[in-house]
Amino acid sequence: MDLRYSESDEAFRKELREWLADVLPTLPAEPHVDDWPARRTYDTDWQRRLFDAGYAGISWPVEYGGRGATLVEQLIYLEETTRAGAPYVGANFVGTLHAGPTIMTEATPEQKAEHLPRILRGDEVWCQGFSEPNAGSDLASLSCRAVRDGDEYVITGQKTWTSFAQIADWCEMLIRTEPDAPKHKGITWVMFPMDTPGIEIRPIHTIAGTTEFSEVFFDEARVPVANRVGLENDGWRVAMVTFGFERGTGFVSDLVETDKMISDLVRLARLVTRRGATAWDDIALRREVGHLQAEMDALWAMTKRNLSQAARTGVPGPAGSVMKVMYSELFQRITDLAMRVLERGSLTFDDVGDWPSGIFVHERVRSTSFSIAAGTSQIQRNIIAERILGLPRE
Amino acid sequence: MDFELSDEQVALTDGVQSFLEGRFPIATVRSLADDGGARRDLWRELGDLGLFSLRLSGAEGGAELGWADAVLAFEQLGRALVPGPLVWTHLLAGIVPGAATGETIVSGIDRDDPSGIVEFPHVIDVLVVADDAGLWSVDAAALDVADLSPLDPLTPVGRLAGPLPQGDQLVDAEAARVLRTQGAALTAGLLLGLAEASTDLAVAYAKDRHQFGRPIGSFQSLKHLMADMFARAEVARGAVYAAGVTLDDPAVGSVERAVAAAKLTSAEAALANGKTCIQVHGGMGYTSEIDAHLFLKRAYALEPAFGTRDDWADAMAELLDASV
Numbered sequence: 001m002d003l004r005y006s007e008s009d010e011a012f013r014k015e016l017r018e019w020l021a022d023v024l025p026t027l028p029a030e031p032h033v034d035d036w037p038a039r040r041t042y043d044t045d046w047q048r049r050l051f052d053a054g055y056a057g058i059s060w061p062v063e064y065g066g067r068g069a070t071l072v073e074q075l076i077y078l079e080e081t082t083r084a085g086a087p088y089v090g091a092n093f094v095g096t097l098h099a100g101p102t103i104m105t106e107a108t109p110e111q112k113a114e115h116l117p118r119i120l121r122g123d124e125v126w127c128q129g130f131s132e133p134n135a136g137s138d139l140a141s142l143s144c145r146a147v148r149d150g151d152e153y154v155i156t157g158q159k160t161w162t163s164f165a166q167i168a169d170w171c172e173m174l175i176r177t178e179p180d181a182p183k184h185k186g187i188t189w190v191m192f193p194m195d196t197p198g199i200e201i202r203p204i205h206t207i208a209g210t211t212e213f214s215e216v217f218f219d220e221a222r223v224p225v226a227n228r229v230g231l232e233n234d235g236w237r238v239a240m241v242t243f244g245f246e247r248g249t250g251f252v253s254d255l256v257e258t259d260k261m262i263s264d265l266v267r268l269a270r271l272v273t274r275r276g277a278t279a280w281d282d283i284a285l286r287r288e289v290g291h292l293q294a295e296m297d298a299l300w301a302m303t304k305r306n307l308s309q310a311a312r313t314g315v316p317g318p319a320g321s322v323m324k325v326m327y328s329e330l331f332q333r334i335t336d337l338a339m340r341v342l343e344r345g346s347l348t349f350d351d352v353g354d355w356p357s358g359i360f361v362h363e364r365v366r367s368t369s370f371s372i373a374a375g376t377s378q379i380q381r382n383i384i385a386e387r388i389l390g391l392p393r394e
Numbered sequence: 395m396d397f398e399l400s401d402e403q404v405a406l407t408d409g410v411q412s413f414l415e416g417r418f419p420i421a422t423v424r425s426l427a428d429d430g431g432a433r434r435d436l437w438r439e440l441g442d443l444g445l446f447s448l449r450l451s452g453a454e455g456g457a458e459l460g461w462a463d464a465v466l467a468f469e470q471l472g473r474a475l476v477p478g479p480l481v482w483t484h485l486l487a488g489i490v491p492g493a494a495t496g497e498t499i500v501s502g503i504d505r506d507d508p509s510g511i512v513e514f515p516h517v518i519d520v521l522v523v524a525d526d527a528g529l530w531s532v533d534a535a536a537l538d539v540a541d542l543s544p545l546d547p548l549t550p551v552g553r554l555a556g557p558l559p560q561g562d563q564l565v566d567a568e569a570a571r572v573l574r575t576q577g578a579a580l581t582a583g584l585l586l587g588l589a590e591a592s593t594d595l596a597v598a599y600a601k602d603r604h605q606f607g608r609p610i611g612s613f614q615s616l617k618h619l620m621a622d623m624f625a626r627a628e629v630a631r632g633a634v635y636a637a638g639v640t641l642d643d644p645a646v647g648s649v650e651r652a653v654a655a656a657k658l659t660s661a662e663a664a665l666a667n668g669k670t671c672i673q674v675h676g677g678m679g680y681t682s683e684i685d686a687h688l689f690l691k692r693a694y695a696l697e698p699a700f701g702t703r704d705d706w707a708d709a710m711a712e713l714l715d716a717s718v
Contacts, residue, residue: 302632
């Protein structure tokens with residue numbers, strides 16, 4: 001076991017740090033969360049800068065224009081960009097981390113040539129049409145129907161939890177092409193152009209006061225059969241292939257944010273003074289913060305273990321589910337503790353006086369989604385119990 | 395960076411594991427309750443295997459291995475529920491004569507510990523006393539200790555009936571502080587082993603035990619308990635291994651911070667998993683016939699050793715205070 005970074009890793013880190021120090025001050029102000037066109041411009045502009053500097057597609061193979069970085073370099077990339085406060089992958093998320101890798105693995109040479117360079121340069125924004133109102137945790141039961149009509153699929157149904165639907169060019173979609181087959185066997189993966197007639201986008205208003213997600217309704221929307229990736233009715237396997245693409249680095253940015261959050265909580269606790277003492281003077285609070293930091297450091301160590309395992313075996317360890325359960329609950333406990341520090345200061349999403357308190361209140365509410373999105377903590381526990389511990393299905 | 399076990403470390407782990415399966419099966423471990431928690435012949439075998447001397451130089455009869463290796467070996471000792479003052483004896487190998495080979499059995503106590511409780515009073519040769527000035531060696535045979543009824547049947551305890559003698563100084567305060575941190579890392583290895591083995595025990599029972607016509611492990615309410623056991627152990631494993639690596643190579647991070655994370659998360663995992671293991675066993679878990687209680691009781695016995703969870707959480711907060 002060795003936790004030392006190699007000389008070339010350290011050189012990679014140094015070069016990246018220098019680039020970030022140069023480029024970040026030149027970025028425009030971050031747009032308002034509900035200003036979708038401005039967000040697209042901001043996020044794709046960042047992607048283009050990454051591309052020009054040779055950092056776009058850090059995990060993509062060189063043959064598709066990516067950096068082909070080692071897993072340790074990917075860890076360093078995510079750690080440094082997050083720590084420096086670089087823009088989040090944002091509107092480029094589905095393209096660079098999900099649809100793109102799926103296309104790389106499963107699509108025809110023509111499909112690859114059309115989309116991959118554009119995704120990498122930030123010229124093409126993708127969204128995801130997987131979840132449906134009646135297909136959440138049980139995704140394979142999805143029912144958005146596609147009927148074959150000549151060389152087109154005619155799609156009718158509804159998708160939900162689609163981020164960036166308002167401004168995406170393309171949607172990676174799972175559609176039901178064979179309703180009578182077993183549920184995993186009648187699904188097809190298609191690339192759907194978002195300017196197709198017959199769709200309607202309705203924003204979802206979240207409890208955090210944002211419109212991060214949308215519902216997308218399809219009313220006989222037509223997409224060429226040529227937009228299919230993989231075989232008809234083989235879409236479930238096509239979609240699952242991508243989940244192996246991320247090899248242990250999936251929560252690196254989240255952990256760096258979590259680590260920052262603990263430090264920010266310490267700073268906040270020093271500012272909040274009641275009855276002549278700061279919240280940070282309270283030994284009970286300090287002890288609890290120390291406890292949270294210990295768990296945070298343990299998760300960081302676990303990340304390095306997962307990554308080393310993936311580097312050796314080429315496949316992600318089963319620990320992704322463990323990471324998701326533990327990280328999301330840790331983050332929620334940190335923001336919970338912030339609410340206790342703030343007492344009545346937690347009654348508003350705005351900063352109170354000179355306390356930088358609004359972010360904690362917002363993150364407390366937003367983080368309730370962490371244990372729900374991308375597989376609830378309960379589903380993750382089923383995965384751990386059945387796939388790792390070998391317990392029988394219910 | 396490669397945080398996977400090296401081939402040598404895999405071989406070490408396998409070697410210790412197969413030795414323990416042969417020499418410390420659970421029936422033997424349980425029988426040690428009648429022998430004061432350690433038998434001299436078995437202790438010598440632990441010494442012969444090199445468990446106490448493995449970090450010492452070749453000239454001292456050691457294998458010249460590191461803390462990461464020691465932590466892996468202690469994880470296996472924890473898994474097998476091997477009792478005895480393993481950590482103290484390992485720490486004092488090369489300092490107290492005979493500790494490295496297993497001839498001398500060494501335990502320890504803080505001079506100002508208000509409980510006055512000595513662990514393994516009938517089998518130890520030397521009691522190491524820790525105070526602000528360092529570590530002191532006291533002849534255990536000269537102590538007046540009254541037996542107490544132990545929480546962990548495999549951690550016999552007694553209470554000092556008189557004052558502790560001053561003893562002969564072994565090391566100074568700074569060396570004692572370093573040894574305390576190292577002792578916490580080794581204890582974390584034991585606790586990690588407990589957390590893993592209690593998970594295995596619960597999972598095996600849940601696959602085997604049937605109610606309502608199916609294995610109880612198929613019920614989600616129980617599955618989730620065991621998923622949490624596994625998750626806690628995995629998180630602790632990262633921290634515990636990182637503590638070992640950091641002790642060997644302090645350039646990769648703060649030793650104190652790494653050990654704080656290791657001791658805290660491993661104690662948390664061992665205690666919570668010990669409780670859950672009993673719960674998964676239902677009524678059987680409340681019987682002494684099932685091993686589940688031994689894991690929980692050992693976790694309680696080890697939690698205060700070389701700094702409680704609260705002590706290490708406070709240390710972590712101090713480190714944060716200095717760095718934020």
